[in-house]
Amino acid sequence: MKKLSDRQQAVLDYIAAFLDQNDYPPTIRDIKNELGISSTSVVDYNLKVLEERDLIRRNRNISRGIELVGRIPQRSSNAVAVNIVGQIAAGLPIEVPEAFSQEDILGQIEVSPEVAPRGGEGLFALKVKGLSMIDALINDGDIVVLRAQSTCENGETVAVWLESERETTLKKFYLEGDTVRLQPANITMDPIYTPADNVRIQGKLVSVVRQID
Amino acid sequence: MKKLSDRQQAVLDYIAAFLDQNDYPPTIRDIKNELGISSTSVVDYNLKVLEERDLIRRNRNISRGIELVGRIPQRSSNAVAVNIVGQIAAGLPIEVPEAFSQEDILGQIEVSPEVAPRGGEGLFALKVKGLSMIDALINDGDIVVLRAQSTCENGETVAVWLESERETTLKKFYLEGDTVRLQPANITMDPIYTPADNVRIQGKLVSVVRQID
DNA sequence: CAGATTTCAGATCATCTGTTCGTTTTGTCT
DNA sequence: AGACAAAACGAACAGATGATCTGAAATCTG
Incomplete structure (x- = not known):
């Protein structure tokens, strides 16, 4: 599996950080502005890549429809x-x-x-x-x-x-x-x-x- | 403190249920449709009530900007x-x-x-x-x-x-x-x-x- | 019952936000 | 340098979504 590009990693990190800060996912434009990207289509492009690698899940035509996979609450076995x-x-x-x-x-x-x-x-x-x-x-x-x-x-x-x-x-x-x-x-x-x-x-x-x- | 109306309780429950199902909050229209309410203004009105009682937090002009207060964000990986x-x-x-x-x-x-x-x-x-x-x-x-x-x-x-x-x-x-x-x-x-x-x-x-x- | 208050409806507007398309830049290989 | 693909870009579009206004119905209060 090829490595993620810097930008893809940054997008992923930002989504995680945003989710830590808020209780809802960021919009494409949130990502665009934060990472200093000049077009939403670039974000969209990179999100597609991340989606293909199963790092995120996207809900089409739904605003903020980005979900981080692997963040599903796993009921801690013990505590x-x-x-x-x-x-x-x-x-x-x-x-x-x-x-x-x-x-x-x-x-x-x-x-x-x-x-x-x-x-x-x-x-x-x-x-x-x-x-x-x-x-x-x-x-x-x-x-x-x-x-x-x-x-x-x-x-x-x-x-x-x-x-x-x-x-x-x-x-x-x-x-x-x-x-x-x-x-x-x-x-x-x-x-x-x-x-x-x-x-x-x-x-x-x-x-x-x-x-x- | 007065009790919540049935509808307000239903809205609150639905938001919680939705959040359990998805990783993003519902829209006003999601709530409207689910609860069979005929107008977004009614949902908006009831959300305002819930907000005043500090049961939810709303982020104005942001889609899906509803946060349940007191809810542990699922992202917080557990213990x-x-x-x-x-x-x-x-x-x-x-x-x-x-x-x-x-x-x-x-x-x-x-x-x-x-x-x-x-x-x-x-x-x-x-x-x-x-x-x-x-x-x-x-x-x-x-x-x-x-x-x-x-x-x-x-x-x-x-x-x-x-x-x-x-x-x-x-x-x-x-x-x-x-x-x-x-x-x-x-x-x-x-x-x-x-x-x-x-x-x-x-x-x-x-x-x-x-x-x- | 009459008036005040709360709740709901329907419609409309403004903006937020994801999508798409054509184009341009960048990187890699030969 | 030239060919090709990956990545980035900018603009435009359309659907998604929140806000608001007016009025009516339901509920409460005295």
């Missing part, structure tokens, strides 16, 4: 995509992940399959706002992945809503009689004791992801 | 698998990820493509041993993902090997004259100052992943 459906902050109740339509989703985070049995069913993710969970070694901006559940085992780290304090926190949960001990992940910090009926378990912590920059 | 090639602990130099055979790999971690350009090239992951990086909000057992590099910009969080102390640490890097200030991520903790020739940059921190149980 599970979990939707980021809101924020979590000390002073706010967790928004429960039920009536979330596609549109509410802030983004997605990939988690390893070990922590996401059954394809990540029941998992949701929240973006941490503020420094209130610093004692759980969770920073502002971190993404926490939770499994929705309203009960838990002793020793599990859960997101709980404290009724009387009206705040959300993320701690290790220990039921001791009819009081609950909430232990920060940071072992240097002291636990909180509170009546059992003051805590509402929102979900179990499954993973924390911090992405720098 | 990238990064090999976990060793451990990182305060007292140990980082094992450099070069001659690692398959057998040395402790496992893999998936990271989002945003932090892994070029398919995760140059990335490697280490399992944190011990509590020495607690000041960087990194716990025992966490996985840190690094990009191999021996230089960095000021303000970047990097893994450095301190020659005289003979230990590895993970801090924000600031070169100030011929000394280096290493600032813990935890803002309540004090920085370390050390001569520039005492630090060996091992890699830049890209992501931190904590998996509970």
Whole structure:
């Protein structure tokens, strides 16, 4: 197979770059202008070449009908995509992940399959706002992945809503009689004791992801 | 917030369905025909409503300039698998990820493509041993993902090997004259100052992943 | 019910955008 | 240099597509 000409490679690169920037493909004229080509027919000519080599697919008579082949979303075999459906902050109740339509989703985070049995069913993710969970070694901006559940085992780290304090926190949960001990992940910090009926378990912590920059 | 009308919901659903089917967004007329609407103005009107609610974004005067907000562009190739090639602990130099055979790999971690350009090239992951990086909000057992590099910009969080102390640490890097200030991520903790020739940059921190149980 | 507001229709216009055709330039070989 | 093909060009064309205007129907509100 002959190599692509510089121009063909440039066209291909530009389409990819454009697609990274926008959610729709470029027009022939977009390409023409960007690459400093003086005629649309030149672009058309080169697109034909790329099409013959199966590097792109073209939909005739349809504007922006350029598709990059090989960019078909290949569901990553392993990782599970979990939707980021809101924020979590000390002073706010967790928004429960039920009536979330596609549109509410802030983004997605990939988690390893070990922590996401059954394809990540029941998992949701929240973006941490503020420094209130610093004692759980969770920073502002971190993404926490939770499994929705309203009960838990002793020793599990859960997101709980404290009724009387009206705040959300993320701690290790220990039921001791009819009081609950909430232990920060940071072992240097002291636990909180509170009546059992003051805590509402929102979900179990499954993973924390911090992405720098 | 008022609920979407049936038609608005239908439009939204159709755009999503269309985007699943093709790599480019639908035109106003595509929507009109599919939903049996008799005028493009009706579609335009409803798109305006959807736009005001931030469910879509429109690019004026551009054909197919409809973007679904909150939708992960399919091009974003999914998670990238990064090999976990060793451990990182305060007292140990980082094992450099070069001659690692398959057998040395402790496992893999998936990271989002945003932090892994070029398919995760140059990335490697280490399992944190011990509590020495607690000041960087990194716990025992966490996985840190690094990009191999021996230089960095000021303000970047990097893994450095301190020659005289003979230990590895993970801090924000600031070169100030011929000394280096290493600032813990935890803002309540004090920085370390050390001569520039005492630090060996091992890699830049890209992501931190904590998996509970 | 009356008026206001929202939603829809039909038609028309302006522009965006892909296609085509004839021509010219460039590169490669003999 | 001459022959030939690949690549680039420029203009013109036509279909594709978004915007807008006017008015009517449906729905809501008091």
